[in-house]
Amino acid sequence: MMAEGRKRVKAKSAATRVQGSRIELRQSPIHGRGVFALKRLESGSRVAEYKGERITHREADRRYGITDDSKPDHTFLMTLDRRxxxxxxxxxxxxxxxxxxxxxxxxxxxxxxxxxxHTKRDIRRGEELFIDYGLNVDSDDDPARYQCRCGQPGCRGTMLGLTAGAAA
Ligand SMILES: C[S@@+](CC[C@H](N)C(=O)[O-])C[C@H]1O[C@@H](n2cnc3c(N)ncnc32)[C@H](O)[C@@H]1O
Ligand SMILES: [Zn+2]
Known part of the structure; x- marks a missing residue:
């Protein structure tokens, strides 16, 4: 679902309460900044839009696909469809x-x-919000770069999706 760049960025640690929102941004034990519930969130509720610019995969590759020290450490891309x-x-x-x-x-x-x-279950106040990235990456990309550190009992050890290696 989520596309991914090649490098990592050092995330900011300050907590940011999003105005009028049910969440805050703060340091995550998993990685960098994360999103946390300020209130109980009911199962099946819509909590946010993944806002951004709609661009083609080709344009995303042009912007972020090449390892380049001058580019940001990681990307904020999510696949909408094949195009x-x-x-x-x-x-x-x-x-x-x-x-x-x-x-x-x-x-x-x-x-x-x-x-x-959307929430998949009730979420308690203070819990971090997560999605399964199910990353699709190029077949020549090193899977070791996408190791998961979620620490959950069912952790599969990777942020890659089952179809990893196929075109995003
Ligand atoms: C879109 S960012 C998410 C926000 C990120 N925590 C930050 O502060 O920039 C995606 C990056 O977060 C990191 N990340 C997210 N979940 C992770 C996990 N379960 N295990 C390891 N790294 C994770 C990876 O470096 C991934 O490239
Ligand atoms: Zn995991």
Missing amino acids: YVIDATPSRGWAKWINHACEPNCEALIYGDRIYI
Whole structure:
């Protein structure tokens, strides 16, 4: 679901309460910045749109596909369909900060040309929100770069999806 760049960025650690929202951004024990519930979130509720610019995969590759020290450490891309991807890099939306877990409490659902984050179960106040990235990467890409550190009992050890290696 989520496309991925080649490098990593050092995330900011300050907590940011999103105005009028049910979530905050703060340091995650899993990686960098993460998204946390400020209130109980009911199962099946829409918590955010994965906001960004709709661009083609080709354009995403042009922007982020090549290892280049001058480019950002990692990308904020989520696949919409075979042709398009949402580039959340310039977006002020918080959904782009959601980390991956193998047994996620949220999921990304596509409605037309938009992607929304929905809860998969009730989420307690203070819990971190996760989705399963199910990354698709180039077949020549090193899977070791996508190791998962979610630490859940069902962790499959990777942020890659089952179809990894196929075109995103
Ligand atoms: C879109 S960012 C998510 C926000 C990120 N925590 C940050 O502060 O920039 C995606 C990156 O977070 C890291 N990440 C997210 N979930 C992870 C997990 N379960 N295990 C290891 N790294 C993870 C990976 O480096 C991935 O490339
Ligand atoms: Zn995992």
